[in-house]
Amino acid sequence: MPDITDVFEAAVAALDAQQLRRHRRVVAPLDGARVQADGQPRLAFAGNDYLGLSQHPALIEAAQRGAARYGVGATASPLICGHSPAHEALEQELARFVGLPRALYFYAGYAANTGAIPALVERGDALISDALNHACLIDGARLSRAELTVYPHNDLAALERALVASRGARRRLVVVDAVFSMDGDLAPLPEMLALCERFDAWLYVDDAHGFGVLGEGGRGSLSHWGLDAGAMPSRLIYMATLGKAAGVAGAFVAGAPALIEWLTQRARTFFFATGAPPMIAEALRASLQVIEAEGWRRERLLQLRARLSAGLAVLPWPAPASQSAIQPLLLGDNGTALAVMAALDARGIWVPAIRPPTVPEGTARLRISLSAAHTLDDVDRLCAALAEAGITTPPV
Structure with missing residues (x-):
């Protein structure tokens, strides 16, 4: 050696x-x-x-109150004893904020994508990914072991061809960044959702850089495009991170109740990881209020x-x-x-x-x-x- x-x-x-x-x-x-x-x-x-929320007094005060009440660690995974009243309230408030039935909080955005995507598709399924997607989406796709097709950036014609070619797959999942992290441009979500409807596929939207910034009240890219998230929970899986515009840490996936229950049971980065400290959840609850109010x-x-x-x-x-x-x-x-x-x-x-x-x-x-x-x-x-x-x- x-x-x-x-x-x-x-x-x-x-x-x-x-x-x-x-x-x-x-x-x-x-x-x-x-x-x-x-x-x-x-x-x-x-x-x-x-x-500019990472130093906001309301978030700092909420974290301090959370630390005083809960301590500084969750002590275990959420399915053991690491899911506090603060986490529960945060998930409910996140779901309401983005207009979807239920949300699941993860300790990090990378963990959300590398845990959720392999829980959604596997061998025998098709996963179709934009060429400029973030590394955590790419890694989630590879971990899933689904048949992977990468289409040129924001090329709707190529996406349609990939959907046609994957018609024999058991499930088909299209994965995309809503706002691309190194270019700042937006994915054409209305057209992508229409294609997914037409070809009976699911759309996984990573809104890491749109949440808090775009849309009415900062509700993100779906709102920016005028899409009614609540009307499409059977087609849409929505993910956003909370360490960027929200100013704190973590991420969440939101969607249909059955989807979120399945991720709770099968997303390995949720199931096997120690939960984020409750003080973080309390800071995020304050962040949602500031995002909407300011x-x-x-x-x-x-x-x-x-x-x-x-x-x-x-x-x-x-x-x-x-x-x-x-x-x-x-x-x-x-x-x-x-x-x-x-x-x-x-x-x-x-x-x-x-x-x-x-x-x-x-x-x-x-x-x-x-x-x-x-x-x-x-x-x-x-x-x-x-x-x-x-x-x-x-x-x-």
């Missing part, structure tokens, strides 16, 4: 050669969208705290997005239009992405460079993430810094 140190030192060196090595920063919040990263203050366009946060995101779009229009790099809080700036190769990120960092601004395998080869980018905690002046500062960086860094 080769020496473990030799193997992985060489593997890490290969990442360095391809400019693919990632580095963690030690990050602490300061004020609003400002953080301390590795001891230095930075204006951050890096996280997914789209509504609509100005979504209005600010619209203003910030318009300001950013205008500022990026004069830069030498493509910035595809986005309807979400995510704005990619396409730089092409890994070296350029890292160079522009470093140029911004030198100016006190943190925007992460995203490289393969997170995005396809040749599409390295900056992923600009907006938050209601940003101001218009923050966006202007970012655009000015990008313009300065563009003078010294060649375009794609």
Whole structure:
């Protein structure tokens, strides 16, 4: 057997050669969208705290009350003794919020997708997935062992062909991100639901980046598209994460009562995992109230997005239009992405460079993430810094 140190030192060196090595920063919040990263203050366009709720006093107070009442750990899986009154109330409130009969809370979004999807389909079934779906959807698909078909991004004609080709399968599940995490564009959910109705398939919607941001009262992508979730529980499986716009942690799957009962019994990442602390559930209950009550946060995101779009229009790099809080700036190769990120960092601004395998080869980018905690002046500062960086860094 080769020496473990030799193997992985060489593997890490290969990442360095391809400019693919990632580095963690030690990050602490300061004020609003400002953080301390590795001891230095930075204006951050890096996280997914789209509504600026992670430091909201109401959420912090709810977590503190929850800790005082329940302690800081759930102690066991939800089916043993880790399901508290706080968890039960949260699931009921989540279901009501998105207009579906029942919801199941998971400790993490990755766990929700890698647990729910294999519980829905298996060998002998067909799973059809968008090419730009998030890694947790891809891993959930692989774990299911269903026959997997990947169709080109948002290509409805290709999706229809895949549905036709899979007619012999016992079950057919179409899996899609409602808002794509690295491009910020939206899946055409009305057309996808119509195809699933036509071909008797189920649609699994991951609304990680739409929940709280899009739709009436922040109810997510289904509401954004004018879809009545309550009218389609036999066709739809809805999932959303709660560590982004909701500002806390975890995720949930919502749908028909029988579906949620089955996931409770068979989703391994729910069944075998220790539950999230009840204090987290209490913070999330407060978050739902704030999301609904403080609509100005979504209005600010619209203003910030318009300001950013205008500022990026004069830069030498493509910035595809986005309807979400995510704005990619396409730089092409890994070296350029890292160079522009470093140029911004030198100016006190943190925007992460995203490289393969997170995005396809040749599409390295900056992923600009907006938050209601940003101001218009923050966006202007970012655009000015990008313009300065563009003078010294060649375009794609």
